[in-house]
Amino acid sequence: MSEEKKDLYHQDPFFYNQHEINQSSLFPFFNDNNPSVYNHPVTQTLQGFDPSFMTFTDCLHGSMDYNTLSRAFDMSCNSPSGHQNHHLITPIDTNLKKQAAMGDSAGTSENPSTPNSSVSASSSNEAAGEEESDKSKKDKQPQGCEEDGDEAKSKKANKPKKKEKRQREPRFAFLTKSEIDHLEDGYRWRKYGQKAVKNSPYPRSYYRCTSQKCTVKKRVERNFQDPSIVITTYEGQHNHQCPATLRGNAAGMLSPSLLACASIRPSFPQQLLTQFLPTNNQVDPNSMFYRNLSAQQQLQLPDYGLLQDLVPSFSNRQKP
DNA sequence: CGGATTTGACCCGCGC
């Protein structure tokens, strides 16, 4: 990424979307100041594709491409109004990022919304596969070679010389207005690194899912231009159930975000639905939201049904 | 004491 682009990115979260990755979804719903925003863009957004077949989860699983998602979301993205509680959901393709990083050629000069500029999920999944093999290679390496003493010390220098381009899993970035850096999403994370971010006073933290064999990672950083905005980037897909689900999920015992987590399939980027919910952390356990979700629904409800529960207007629009 | 966090070192890809 060029310096100029980086600066733009920090100054304007939307730049992340429009200029760097060409894909985005801006969710100006659940505006704290406007409860009616409930039935606003998300409804439109989800009507962009049949949610019974095309869920966000499906997207992550590769059954729909980013193009579709982007188009659907774009229906709700174009309003720059109400910066109060914007949430950006960004399917990031690392190849696109690289293109953008290459300079003006790919990322900035094209129309950000050009459908052809997106990359299908399948290609991303291929990349994910390669990444996985690459990663597992890396992870297994210490155990694989039985080295001792000095050899162990120099193990990093003895890495396999085979040069495979490192590929990354599909990423999804969320912009969340929050005082808390590490937002609760129902999964357990272990911090494994922290780096200073260039041109930003706020560090970037690296987290890894603590579940065995789960390779999901996330990065958390603050927008230095607007410190109240947390940028969370998920990479990979959970291969296990949400711990919050397993812990037992009596209604009213879980925070809305955990409940949302429990309501969906494991690989879903939980914060997405977290953002669907009112974020005032003081949700009445007797509220419609809680009462509408039975334990079974929480676990098995199709996304469509879930959204009906979460977004009443969604139901209304679907079934006038 | 075990798990989580911190933090400096290291690796890797990329641009110049």
Place this chain on the structure above:
DNA sequence: GCGCGGGTCAAATCCG
């Protein structure tokens, strides 16, 4: 080839 920056490792430290 070199330097830079992002990402990861792992020993040290913290903490419940």
